[in-house]
Amino acid sequence: MTMSNQGQDEPRPDAPGPDEPGPDALTAAVAQLTAELAGLRRDLARRHLLDLASGVLVAQRSLTPADAADHLAQLAETTNVSPEDLAADIVNAAAGQGAPGGQGAPGGDGAASGDIEAAAAGTGAAAEAATDEDRSAARRARLVEATAEAAAQTGSSVDEIAGTLLDGGMRPLGVRGLWLFRRTETDCLQLAGQAGVSALEAAHWRWVPPGTGSALHRVLAEAAPLWLPAGPPEGERLPGPAPDAARALLPLRQRGVVTGLALVDWPGPTALDEPVRRALTGLAVPAARILDAGASDPSESGVLVPLLDLLTHPAMVLRADPETGTLHVEHLNRPALDSARHVHGPAGRPLAQLFPVMQAGLVRLARVARESAAPQRAARVPVEHRPGDPDPLHDVRVLPVGPGRTVVLWHGATDPGLSLSRVLGRLENLAAFEDDLITGKSRWSDQAYRIFGLDPAAPPVPLRRLAPHLHRDETGNLNELLVELTERREGAHTVVRAVREDGGLRHVRIAAEPLLTGGVLTGITGVYQDVSAQHHTEIALTATFDRLTAAQTQAALRHQLVLQLQQAIVPEVPVLQRLPGLQVAARYRPAAEEYRVGGDWYDVLPLPSGRVLVAVGDIAGHGIDSVTGMVALRNALRGLAFTGHSPARLMAWLNEVTLHTHGRPTATAVCALYDPSDRSLCWASAGHLPLLLLRAGEAVFLEPPRNILLGAVPAADYTETVTPLVPGDTLMLYTDGLVESRRTGIDEGLERLRRAVERLRPGGLDERTDALLASVTGDTDDDTSLVVVRLS
Numbered sequence: 185m186t187m188s189n190q191g192q193d194e195p196r197p198d199a200p201g202p203d204e205p206g207p208d209a210l211t212a213a214v215a216q217l218t219a220e221l222a223g224l225r226r227d228l229a230r231r232h233l234l235d236l237a238s239g240v241l242v243a244q245r246s247l248t249p250a251d252a253a254d255h256l257a258q259l260a261e262t263t264n265v266s267p268e269d270l271a272a273d274i275v276n277a278a279a280g281q282g283a284p285g286g287q288g289a290p291g292g293d294g295a296a297s298g299d300i301e302a303a304a305a306g307t308g309a310a311a312e313a314a315t316d317e318d319r320s321a322a323r324r325a326r327l328v329e330a331t332a333e334a335a336a337q338t339g340s341s342v343d344e345i346a347g348t349l350l351d352g353g354m355r356p357l358g359v360r361g362l363w364l365f366r367r368t369e370t371d372c373l374q375l376a377g378q379a380g381v382s383a384l385e386a387a388h389w390r391w392v393p394p395g396t397g398s399a400l401h402r403v404l405a406e407a408a409p410l411w412l413p414a415g416p417p418e419g420e421r422l423p424g425p426a427p428d429a430a431r432a433l434l435p436l437r438q439r440g441v442v443t444g445l446a447l448v449d450w451p452g453p454t455a456l457d458e459p460v461r462r463a464l465t466g467l468a469v470p471a472a473r474i475l476d477a478g479a480s481d482p483s484e485s486g487v488l489v490p491l492l493d494l495l496t497h498p499a500m501v502l503r504a505d506p507e508t509g510t511l512h513v514e515h516l517n518r519p520a521l522d523s524a525r526h527v528h529g530p531a532g533r534p535l536a537q538l539f540p541v542m543q544a545g546l547v548r549l550a551r552v553a554r555e556s557a558a559p560q561r562a563a564r565v566p567v568e569h570r571p572g573d574p575d576p577l578h579d580v581r582v583l584p585v586g587p588g589r590t591v592v593l594w595h596g597a598t599d600p601g602l603s604l605s606r607v608l609g610r611l612e613n614l615a616a617f618e619d620d621l622i623t624g625k626s627r628w629s630d631q632a633y634r635i636f637g638l639d640p641a642a643p644p645v646p647l648r649r650l651a652p653h654l655h656r657d658e659t660g661n662l663n664e665l666l667v668e669l670t671e672r673r674e675g676a677h678t679v680v681r682a683v684r685e686d687g688g689l690r691h692v693r694i695a696a697e698p699l700l701t702g703g704v705l706t707g708i709t710g711v712y713q714d715v716s717a718q719h720h721t722e723i724a725l726t727a728t729f730d731r732l733t734a735a736q737t738q739a740a741l742r743h744q745l746v747l748q749l750q751q752a753i754v755p756e757v758p759v760l761q762r763l764p765g766l767q768v769a770a771r772y773r774p775a776a777e778e779y780r781v782g783g784d785w786y787d788v789l790p791l792p793s794g795r796v797l798v799a800v801g802d803i804a805g806h807g808i809d810s811v812t813g814m815v816a817l818r819n820a821l822r823g824l825a826f827t828g829h830s831p832a833r834l835m836a837w838l839n840e841v842t843l844h845t846h847g848r849p850t851a852t853a854v855c856a857l858y859d860p861s862d863r864s865l866c867w868a869s870a871g872h873l874p875l876l877l878l879r880a881g882e883a884v885f886l887e888p889p890r891n892i893l894l895g896a897v898p899a900a901d902y903t904e905t906v907t908p909l910v911p912g913d914t915l916m917l918y919t920d921g922l923v924e925s926r927r928t929g930i931d932e933g934l935e936r937l938r939r940a941v942e943r944l945r946p947g948g949l950d951e952r953t954d955a956l957l958a959s960v961t962g963d964t965d966d967d968t969s970l971v972v973v974r975l976s
Contacts, residue, residue, distance in 0.1 A: 237271035342377025344532070345474045350379040353467045354448065357460050361385075363423050363447040364436075365392065365400065366475045373400055376444065376475050381423075383489035383515065389423045398422070400445060403433045407442050411461060414453045423447055430454035432464055436472035446471045488585060492517045497595050498577075502535060502550055504588040511535040511547060514589070523596070541573055542566060549582040550590045559583045565594075613714040619646045620707045635692060635714045637684030647696065647708055655681040655689070665694060669708055673698045679715065691716045763788070763796050765860040765976050769953040773921070773968040783810035783851070784919045784969040785818045789825060794860060797825045800872070800917040800969055801853035801894075813849040817842060817894070821855065831855040831868035835891065835902040839870070842895035850895040854888075854917055858909075863975065865915070868904040870894045873923070873934070876941060877907070878914040883941040885934065914974045916941065921968035922960055936960060949974055 234256065241252040256267065256274075265273075342364060350362045361380035365373040373392035378385075392400055399422060403410050410433040416422045424431055430450040435442045446468055492499040498520035502511045512534055516524060524530040524538045536543045545565035553560045562580045569576050577594040585591050615632035619625075628644035636645075636653055648666055651659050658680040668676035677695035684690060696710030768788050783803030790796050799821055803813045820841040824834050834855050842851060854875065856867035867875070871893030874885040889903040909915070923933030940960045944952050953972045962968070 234267060234271050237274040240274050342474055343379060346377045346379035346471075349467055349471060353463065357463060358450055358454060359448050360425060360429075360451045361423075361449050362471075363389070363449075364444065364471060364475060365447070366444045367404060367442065370394065371401070371404070373404075373445070382493070385423065399433060400447070403435055403445050404442055407435050407437075409434050409461070409465065411456045413456050424449035425451055428453050430456060432456060432461070434464060434468040434471075436468055436475065438472050438475075443472065444475050488591070489515045492591065495519070495593070497593065498523055499591065499593045501585075502546075502590045502592060504550070504554070504590075506588060511543075511550060513538055519596070539577075542577055546577075546580075546582070546592060549580065550592070553582045553584045553590055554588075557584055613717075615712045616710075617644065617647070617712060618707060618709040619648075622706050632712055635690060635712050636682055637686055637688060637690075647694070647710075653682055655683055657681075665696065669696055669698045670705060673700065673705060689716075690714055691718075763790055764794065765863070766796060766858065767949045767974045767976060768798075769949045769972045771953055771957050771968075771970045773957065773970075783814045783849070784921065784967045785814045786917070786969045786971050787818055787822060788971065788973075789822060791825060791828070791857075793828055796858045796860075797821075798856045798858060798917060798971060798973060799854060800919060800971055801851055802872070802919040802969070803849050803851040805849070806967075809847045809849070813842075813845050813847060813851070816845050817851060817853070821853075825857075830904060831857055831866055832902045832904040835868045835870055835894075836900065839894045839896075839900050839902075840898070843898055845895075848895065850893055852893050852920075856917070858973070863909045863911075865907045865909055866904055867907070868902050870902065873918065873920060875907075876916040876918075876938065878916070878941055879910070879912070881942065883938045885938070909975050911975050914972060916956075917971040917973075919967070919969045921962050921966035922957075922970060924962040924966060933962065 234253070237256055238249060238252040241247055241255055242249055247255060256271065346362050346364055350359065354362060359380075362378060363375065363381065364377045366376040368374055371394040375386060375390045392398065394401060399410055399412075399416055399420060412422075412431045412433075415424070415426070415428040415431060418427075422431055422433075424447075429452050432448040434446045434448070436444045436446055448464060488501065492501070492515065495517060496519065498517065500516040500520045501514040503514045504511055512532060513530055514532070516530055521530065530538050535546060539546065542565045545562065545567070549560045549562060549565070560582045563578070565577045565580050566573075575596065578597060579595045581593040583591045583593070613631070613635070615635055616629045617632055618627045620627075624646075626644040626646045630640065632644070633640045633642070638645075638653075645653065647662075647669075651662055654662060661678045661680050665676050665678045668674050675695075675697040677693060679691060679693045682690045682692045691714070693713040693715045694710060695713070696708050698705055699707035699709055770786055770788060772784065772786070783801075783805060785801050785803075787797065787799045799818075801814070801817060801821075803810050803817065817838060821834065821838055824837050827834075829837075835853070838853065838855070842849060851870070852872040853870045854867060854872045855870075856865055856875075858865050868891060869888035870891050872888065874888050877884055877886055886905075886907055889905050891902045892900050918937075920930075923937050924930060925933050937960050940956060943959075944955060947955075949972060953970065956972075957968075957970055
């Protein structure tokens with residue numbers, strides 16, 4: 185049960201240079217180039233077919249190539265037939281293949297010009313004899329031939345071209361597979377390419393020696409097709425899925441010489457009627473011309489490939505170019521093909537075209553695997569995955585399987601089992617154990633020896649014999665654990681103190697499960713976890729928590745005393761005496777829980793002169809210093825107000841008091857004197873928010889004088905302003921806790937206050953003040969003072 189850490193140090197692909205395209209751009213480029221290549225092949229096939237038809241018209245009607253092309257276009261428009269189908273009809277008519285059974289006269293010159301025109305126009309004896317099915321089959325054969333020619337011109341392998349012939353022209357006939365054999369100088373048959381055939385089948389029929397008397401060589405000798413609707417005669421073997429499966433053997437000619445043969449097989453017995461035979465004979469013509477293309481080499485991967493095809497997770501074979509070292513994809517099983525759907529014909533292509541994002545990581549793993557002759561693994565390729573990139577390859581394994589070849593295995597998604605194994609390997613304080621109660625043997629992971637301080641060469645200790653390695657007071661905990669496992673047969677865990685041979689003491693958590701076979705207890709499995717650090721941390725945290733609790737208790741008491749002091753100075757619901765010509769309501773809302781006390785204050789004081797002092801202030805900050813500063817300023821203003829001086833002079837004196845207050849606080853304030861004789865309000869502001877006046881249902885802000893805040897600079901001058909009031913006016917003085925917000929600016933908060941004041945319903949002053957305080961609230965957790973004055 186030794187847990188391996190292999191795979192933790194995973195190869196990391198080289199990051200692209202500053203001038204190299206990123207993985208996402210490379211993927212898009214590969215997909216675009218693949219689509220362009222497919223379009224090029226289609227265009228080449230179409231052009232090839234049109235050129236053949238134009239050549240027939242040049243020969244038969246003595247036209248120039250340009251005139252022949254124009255005539256073909258006009259004829260297609262007149263007959264309402266696509267140019268490709270018309271070209272196929274013209275070529276088939278020229279070859280004598282436009283009617284059922286028509287093969288052209290041997291050695292003849294093909295159809296006459298009029299016959300070609302009639303075939304193209306769908307008239308004439310030949311055209312009348314040909315059915316729509318015959319005509320469609322003949323057209324399809326010509327188009328498949330042109331497609332095969334285009335694939336050959338763009339460098340496709342024999343297997344890819346054979347696939348084109350199979351998918352384009354033979355599958356509609358029920359064909360399963362196509363085999364293309366090349367005739368060597370010694371009359372040996374070499375498999376040049378195949379489609380619809382497994383790699384294992386191809387490996388078995390790679391060579392067919394001469395002199396065996398097989399049907400394959402008889403077709404070579406007689407140069408004539410062989411049709412086997414129910415398979416070969418008993419006792420004779422031919423490529424195919426079953427002995428009784430239908431087969432067709434067609435000689436392949438080039439310049440009048442049989443250079444090979446094509447074998448076509450079906451899944452089972454099939455009636456090979458005349459249309460089928462005629463279609464296959466036509467498709468043998470392009471098949472003969474592709475034998476010279478590069479042949480596949482199934483010799484080294486013939487047994488490996490079928491094995492990979494049986495896997496349910498993706499796998500592929502990579503082959504390194506012997507000259508450049510570039511990796512090409514030799515084979516992909518079905519799950520791997522699903523990962524490369526964006527590329528046409530992925531087998532044989534460079535690895536960078538199929539997996540551009542993963543290419544760097546796979547190249548490195550393959551190189552290390554070949555050089556070390558040992559399997560390589562990685563948890564994920566690429567290691568870093570960016571949003572928008574293709575899904576990475578998970579749990580990648582790269583195995584060298586021969587000179588220049590490697591096999592890559594991976595999963596499309598993370599395997600939970602493998603991931604769990606890697607996670608356990610990274611947990612240094614975790615060790616696995618297993619006790620076999622039948623054989624009496626136990627297994628430990630390497631980490632278990634380090635936890636208990638034992639020699640790794642010593643035999644592992646079964647759980648039931650662990651007591652000598654524990655503190656004597658832990659025997660009861662171990663016995664209770666064994667009772668849960670062996671008698672109740674339930675999983676359990678406990679924490680014990682292990683005494684190491686070096687005298688050290690470790691706290692070890694044991695978590696175990698019983699192993700049952702047929703209802704019989706056969707073993708115990710589980711983990712040991714060294715939790716000493718956690719145990720010591722818990723002790724330290726407990727002590728710290730106790731100290732914090734004591735500190736919190738003291739802080740809570742301190743804040744409670746300060747809050748009581750503040751509420752005594754600035755009561756939350758003050759009881760104000762009746763004032764001449766005024767109704768006054770004042771409210772104080774404490775700061776949020778974490779601050780508890782703040783520096784907001786207000787005052788309403790009748791003076792001997794008959795005037796009334798109304799003031800609101802806000803000292804910056806929270807806590808003891810703010811409260812003491814607030815008390816100093818409030819009391820100072822109260823005393824200064826009895827001098828009878830104007831608000832501007834009172835503010836100048838209050839500024840000097842602030843400068844000499846402990847802690848040098850700064851504050852904003854509004855000082856107003858209401859004169860009932862003429863209903864005027866003389867007031868000065870030290871950087872405070874504007875007063876709000878509600879008159880006849882409309883609320884407006886009074887522009888404050890431009891004065892600096894208290895405590896900023898010495899010897900500051902303050903200006904004042906006089907606002908006349910009328911009976912029914914309501915004036916509001918407040919601090920910033922009422923309107924400030926973290927999400928919006930102060931202007932939005934003031935506008936919310938103005939609208940809320942205008943929406944107040946008629947009622948008593950106290951009722952309307954409480955409603956305003958409930959509807960307008962800032963979210964900065966600041967304390968708030970509000971004074972509402974209404975003229976009687």
